[in-house]
Amino acid sequence: MAKVIPFRAVRPTRDKVSLVAARSYQSYTMAQRESRLRDNPFSFLHIVNPGYRFDKEVSGKARYGLVKNRYLEFKEDGIFMQDEIPSYYVYRIVNRDGDMFNGIVAAVSAKDYENDVVKKHENTIEFKEVIFKNYLKTVGFNAEPVLLTHPDNDVIKQIVAKVQQERAEFEFTTTYRDTHYLWLVNDANMVKTIQQEYENMPTIYIADGHHRSASSYLLYKDLKQGNPNHSGNEKYNFFMSYLIPESDLKIYEFNRLIKDLNGLSKEAFLIKLDALYRIENRGKTPYKPSKPHHFSMYLDGQFYSLYLRQSQYQFESSLEALDAQLLYKTILKPILGIHDLRNDDRISYSHGKNDIVEMVNKVDGGAYKVGFGMIPATVEQMKHIADDGLKMPPKSTYVLPKLRSGVTIYEF
Structure with missing residues (x-):
């Protein structure tokens, strides 16, 4: 009540x-x-x-x-x-x-x-x-x-x-x-x-x-x-x-912007991504994902689509199926070394209502090395995670x- x-x-x-x-x-x-x-x-x-x-x-x-x-x-x-x-x-x-x-x-x-x-x-x-x-x-x-x-x-x-x-x-x-x-x-x-x-x-x-x-x-x-x-x-x-x-x-999404590749070359970074994602180079054509567990990536002046290889990743809770958490668990933490999403100054956020223009400008301007985009979370996802007593990563929703x-x- x-x-x-x-x-x-x-x-x-x-x-x-x-x-x-x-x-x-x-x-x-x-x-x-x-x-x-x-x-x-x-x-x-x-x-x-x-x-x-x-x-x-x-x-x-x-x-x-x-x-x-x-x-x-x-x-x-x-x-x-x-x-x-x-x-x-x-x-x-x-x-x-x-x-x-x-x-x-x-x-x-x-x-x-x-x-x-x-x-x-x-x-x-x-x-x-x-x-x-x-x-x-x-x-x-x-x-x-x-x-x-x-x-x-x-x-x-x-x-x-x-x-x-x-x-x-x-x-x-x-x-x-x-x-x-x-x-x-x-x-x-x-x-x-x-x-x-x-x-x-x-x-x-x-x-x-x-x-x-x-x-x-x-x-x-x-x-x-x-x-x-x-x-x-x-x-x-x-x-x-x-x-x-x-x-x-x-609800809109928040894009993720990362300042460096954690010491990796572009080629080494893409090889590590390939273990969990099917990667397609989209060139300079702006790309936004349209499905859950698909991400856009902007790196070195080019867009990439990332499609999760679901056979390699299991969703064990409502939180694990959230794209913001998925990106953290599969890329930000293990590959890019971002452990603390709230306090690590190597990561920044740009809400999706600004589209991808801001992300492109910041990466092209040299302030960041790579940017990631995703589709927005849904109200039902938000409720399920709350009902399960779990917490989303910071900047999961722009409401x-x-x-x-x-x-x-x-x-x-």
Whole structure:
């Protein structure tokens, strides 16, 4: 039974939401960040980059305190307001490719994360969890929902469709050409029905935001332990999430880029690959695989197709059949010597939504020696791996939608 409840969001006023909303800080280039900070005083980037006011980079605990100060200033200046009534927030995104995503922003139980009702499919890095937990503990709010997914639900779908017949509270288009809509749901009957439908779900899955959810769980444990009057209803018992049906989820692959051939010549490398793969040189014609266990490779200005010799490799679990894991077990680790996918600086990732152009440019530019592409993982693969208690390699999925920070904020 998933506990998914309404909450009183802090959010921008209608006239300023398009100015406040921001992508994740890391997704901007330095020049883009500078431009937005210089030209838009309402951008949420001013909150997460508080040192801009002092023309100074600020990090660590000092930054956390300044983030909280900037946030409080936005509230004091009337840029943010808080809803009086706990609500669910129906949220729609229509991206520039025409994809449409419909879901509900709500507060999800951290205890459900602990009890595996909220299931994970990707490993996290412990020190990153702790850093973000300490950040949350200082600033006291979360401004970017975790993306969760669940089986399609007709009742919730009907309520969402009914709500969307009314005028949206927010409707804005970003410079990235995505259009965002938000509606409040605080009708008592609707709220009760939505909550019951989520309670009937035995499992929901993290689609994107494993570190954010893990950090929220660590925060819950810390604050629970430090509260002798803990009741289970405190705000820190929950974390903000965007819940969408599985049919709305869109998954892309991540390409792998490797800086060297681990001391091997091109010819020696290809000979080692031949033991497990049927290799075909495709020349300069761009090649993308279309089937599971097939890979594209870009090396020395040429594309290759790699077809797994299945007689030489056995799939012993749902994880072993995942292409990102297969590439790691058969090529990256034994041939190229990449053992630690998270911390080895010889490997980098480029999500497949950028197609293969970025991979080609980086290899041709000399920053990397070889690149690998694969088909995206499926929702069913993601769920099976989570249900089996296994974890995907890092950067196995690039998931859409991507929400903007600062549109709904959860205080605890």
